[in-house]
Each structure stands twice: as C-alpha cells, then as structure tokens.
Amino acid sequence: MAFEGKKFILLGERDGIPGPVMEEVLKSLGCEVAFAVTECFV
C-alpha cells in the first residue's frame, strides 16, 4: 500500500488534533510513526 516503507511525522496541536490521536488512527493503517508531538499556542 501507499504508506508502506514511509516514516510518519505527526505534528499535532492541542486545540486541533493532538499527536497521540493521529498516531492511533494512522497506526491502524500500519503506518510507521517516527515522531509524534503536540504543540500548543499560549
């Protein structure tokens, strides 16, 4: 599939979609997550 062999960088946002949420969704597709973070703007 298109995602095979790709390394995913997840740049989440506290007021949007946090990193761990994206990680759970993309891991269900077999995506390999290299780095996941949640930024917040205060």
Place this chain on the structure above:
Amino acid sequence: MDLQNQQRVKEIAEKYGPENVVVVLGSSDAEGASIYAETVTAGDPTFAGPLAGVPLGLAVYHIFDPIFKEKVDPNLWEEQLGMMEMVLDVDGLVNAVAEMRKEHSKYVL
C-alpha cells in the same frame, strides 16, 4: 513551528531520506496549517529555525485529508476524530495544506 520540532523534522528527513518521510498535521486553523506545510516543504518562512532556507519538499497532509479517511475504519475515525471534524473547517484545512503541497512538495503519497 517550534524550533526543536523543526530540528527533529530535519534529522528524520536526513536519516530516512526526504522521499520516505510523510508529515501529517493536526492544525486547528487553515493559516497555521499552511505555515506548517510551508515549513516542511519550502523552509521556515520566519527564518528563525533550523529549517530556514532548507526546502525539504516533504509530502505533507492534514489528518482530515480523504487519503487517510477513506482507509481508516469508520468507527475508529468517528471515535477519535468525529468531534473535531464537526467543529473545525475540514475543507479549509485540507485545501490549505494541499495548496502548499502542490506548490512546494517534491514528494507525494
């Protein structure tokens, strides 16, 4: 984008090769999503961080992009993203990232 995170993006692209790296954004507003997408494709537009003048050209998508939604189990999608999908401007976010991707990405999924 946070300067430390810019550094991590740069290191990962160097380690695995930019053609093998995909960035997924969870931004809540189109303007922010556009700046993030620009940073990982054309370089840091504020010229403040490690990606200033570094056009990585990475493949970049918003998590709401249909490329993901059409593949994810609908129950999982609803459980994890359904609420935010209702309150955020899904099309605006997807399009903002797509425009930057079309202009600056050297790689796509």
